[in-house]
Amino acid sequence: MALSNQQLIRVLTTLVEETGLQPAQVNNTVELLREGATVPFIARYRKERTGELDEVEIRTLEERLAYFSELEERKETVLKSIEEQGKLTPELKARIEKTRQKTELEDLYLPFKPKRRTKATIAKERGLEPLAEIIAAQIxxxxTPEEAAAPFVDAEKEVPDAAAALAGAGHILAERLAEDADARAVVRSLTWDQALFASRVAPDKVGAVTKFEMYYDYQEPLKAIPSHRMLAMRRGEKEEVLRLSLAPPEEEILLRLKGRLLRGASIFRPLLEAVAVDAYRRLISPSIEVELRLESKKIADEGAIAVFASNLKNLLLLPPAGSKRVLGVDPGLRTGSKLAAVDGTGRFLEHVTIYPHTGAGRIDGAKKELLRLVQSHGIEMIAIGNGTAGREMDLFVKETLREAGVNVPAVMVNEAGASVYSASDIAREEFPELDLTVRGAISIARRLQDPLAELVKIDPKSIGVGQYQHDVSQNALMKALDAVVESCVNFVGVDLNTASYKLLSYVSGIGESLARTIVRHRDETGPFADRKGLLKVPRFGAKAFEQAAGFCRIRQGANPLDNTAVHPENYGVVEAMAADLGVSLAGLAAEPKLAAGIDLKRYVSETVGLPTLRDIVEELKKPGRDPRESFQTVSFRDDIQAIADLREGMILPGTVTNVAAFGAFVDVGVHQDGLVHVSHLSDRFIKDPNDAVKVGQIVQVKVLAVDLPRKRISLSIKEALPGGGAPRTGGGGRPEPKPKPAQPEANSWEKSGFRVKRR
Incomplete structure (x- = not known):
């Protein structure tokens, strides 16, 4: 349902007040969003209209616009319903129109909402509402109350005595209090601010060893519970190991509710106090507890999704090795290791299966096949999956190359999700004749060439960089991860002549259907010569071209600007710059130093401002350059292959594979990631692990503890720093802590920053 002008004005006013942005920024951005412009397009190419808002700010506006639009639509439904009942007063209408919260709106609507038959409705049917009014008046x-109730005794209406009449009137008043929006707001606020969220072990699980032992007897303020602990406890409840409960400040709540009912001395005071207790315990408390548990779950979801999104972004933007000929290796033991060679564009060349780990008799043959592939295809890099037998294959490859005097770098590649890709529709479309494991080896090779182009083919939830991803709202998770992928793809840009339909589908303004059409057109007519060629694609109109063209690249095209982020709508500006400098467009693109001397103010117009001109000059300084960081690799120690090889105190190289709220996981080449607790990520105070490390980062770690039976490794980045992570000295430090009473000696896990429950 489209918003009316009055509703839109209310929404825009609210967005301005909530975000603190200038009215013009909000109005223009909302107008662009309502016109169908994508967030990456607005952030990159409409900076003059938005006042240079970034993607985060624009997405926030987009989300809040959707929220308040839904709120306005709901308000319209509520107002219509109350009006049809003949109960809409000017005061109630004004309050409904003014509210900015869905919960407050539903509270206001509650007394008028169609409901099932309750104790209060039964009491009204028995003619007890006048008695309820007498009691509420407190005159x-x-x-005695019984004397006041005597006239309402009526056996035919199932009111046999005064006690029954008073009880029925009490139910009417209890429901009235429970449906009071202000009363509910008080209870909600007090419960959220002061309630304790408690976890207890289920009776039949007492003494059982589970991963939820920390929460067998645990409580924490509801509003302070970190995302990962809330989701862990909820998972424990779902698996019937834990029992969760909420302990609100009942005494204070009842005091406040009684204060809303009682007006002074009257014969009904004890009855009204009992009504407040009944209203709270029977009607308000269960409802508010469910509501706040859902709200705390939503907040926990948002925290977990934010961590997942951050990890995914860093993973997708890992530096590419580039257009090198790569040999991908999907390691295996009994079933052999699959080798697949691809050229510089990722095109599949050949595959073989070797068996270097199934007996000495097959090792020589495996070496010969490996070297044949490397030499016959001019392989420049070897990508080895880090799964089962990954380290063994890494050592085998390096030893084989060393013996043959072949200098080709071998790199361990995170293969998470490769098996998911192998069985996917897109893999079957690309390689219908190949076995699943061979497809996996090709994917591993391509991940080294360009992680972004390959990983977009896989469901982000299968990549392994999330925490509690199956416990959070799947709709919210999918929406957030899709936004991350869209942002990354458009940040980097795509090669229009080599990109898969999956990669193209994330380009601003395209989508999967149009992406398939583009690839089909490319296959039928040959590579695109320039960006304008997109307009020849069926169903690719001017609007789609406006949204997408700036993010598509044409390598070695006739127009050098087609290989930059300069939008075609601004080509005329660049041509004017080149003419003023006395060079051709190709000359300007070939000599980045020329861009530094351009006087931008000369080219400001009604449609092109300084923000866009600055972006154009930056592109001219680095035409066609990939915005991602330079490629780096980590070399694991050859003598460390399994968790049993680890010793406390070792300093090892590793790669961050996942970041969570409580720390970061690091691969040190032993098939089991170690955990660096947040307190060991840096020699300075770190609240958010993302402030210290990111997925894909190469780090040095010190082994603090190894638990072989549980396959747990505790690591420290802080202790691996020069000086062993000793606290910094000098001015500005924290005051010396006061001496504490002697405590039992901490074990290695406690020294690593973890809580250890002593028995």
């Missing part, structure tokens, strides 16, 4: 100060 009577003499006599």
């Amino acid at each position: 009577l100060s003499t006599g």
Whole structure:
């Protein structure tokens, strides 16, 4: 349903007040979003209109615009429903129109919402509402409640005595209090601010060894629970190991509710106090507890999704090895290792299976096949999956190359999700004749060439950089991860003549259907000569071209600007710059130093401002350059292949594979990632692990503890720093802590920053 002008004005006003942005920034950005422009396009090519808002700010506006638009639509439905009941007062209408929270709107609607038959409705049917009004008025100060209720006794209406009449009237008043929006707001606020969230072990699990032992007898303020602990406890409840409960500040809540009911001395005071207790315990508390548990789950979801999104972004933007001929290796033991060679564009060349780990008799043959592939295809790099037998294959390859005097670097590649790709529709479309394991080896090779182009083919949830990903809202997770992929793809740009339809589908304004059409057109008519060639693709109109063209690249095209992030709508500006410098467009692109002397103010117009001109000059300084960082590799120690080879105190190289709220996981080449607790990520205070490390980062770590039975490794980046992570001295440090009473000696896990429950 489209918003009316009045509703849109309300939404825009709210967005301005909530975000603190300038009205023009909000109005223009919302207008662009409502016109169908994508977030990457707006952030990159409409900076003048948005006041240079970045993607994060624009996505926030997009999300809040959707929230308030839904709120306005719901308001319209609520107002219509109450009006049809003949109960809409000017005051209620004004309050509904003013509210900015969905919860407050539903609270206001609650008394008028169609409901099932309750104790209060039954009491009303029995004619007890007038008695409820007498009690609520609190005028009577003499006599007894029973005397006041006597006229309402009626056996035919199932009100046999005064006690039954008073009970029925109490139910009416309890429901009225429970449906009071202000009363519910008080209870909600007090519960959120002061309630304790408690976890206890299920009776039939007492003494059982589980991964939830930390939470067998645990409580924490509801509003302070970190995302990972909330999700862990909820998972424990789902697996019937834990029992969760909420302990609100009931005494203070009842005091506040009674204060809303009682107006002074009356014969009904004890009854009204009992009504407040009944309203809270029977009606308000269960409802608010469910609501706040859902709200805390939503907040925990958002935290976990944010960590997942950050990890995914860093993984997708890992530096590419580039257009090198690569041999991909999907290691295996009994079933052999699959080798697949690809050329500089990722085109599959040949595959073989070797068996270097199934007996000495097959080692020589495996070496010959490896060297034949390397030499016959001019292989420049070897990518080895880090799964089963990965380290063994890494050593085998390096030894074989060394013996043959062949200097080709071998790199361990994270193969998470490769098997998912192998069985996917896109893999079957690309390689219908090949075995799943061979497809996996090709994917590993391509990941080394360009992680982004290959990983977009895989469901992000299968890549292994999330925590509790199956416990969070799947819709919210998918939306967030899709936004990350879209952002990364458009940040880097895509080669229009080599990109898969999956990669193209994330380009601004394209989508999967149009991406397939582009690839089909490319296959039928040959490579695109320039960006304008997109307009010849069926169903690819001017609007799609506007949104997508700037993010598509043409390598070695006739127009050098087609290989930059300069949008075609601004080619005329660049041509004017070249003419003023007395060089051709190709000359300007070939000599980046020329761009430094351009006076940008000369080219400012009504449609092109300084932000866009600055971006154009930056592109001219580095035409066609990949914005990702330079490629680096990590070399694991050859003598460390399994967790049993680790010793406390070792300093090892590793790669960050995952970042969580409590620390980071690091691959040190032993088939089992070690955990660096947040307290060991840096020699300075770190609250958010993402401030210290990111997925794909190469680090040095010190082994703090190894638990062989549980296959757990505790590592420290701080202790691996020069000086062993000793606290910094000098001015500005924290004051010396006061001496504490003697404690039992901490074991290695406690020294690593983990909580250890002593028995």
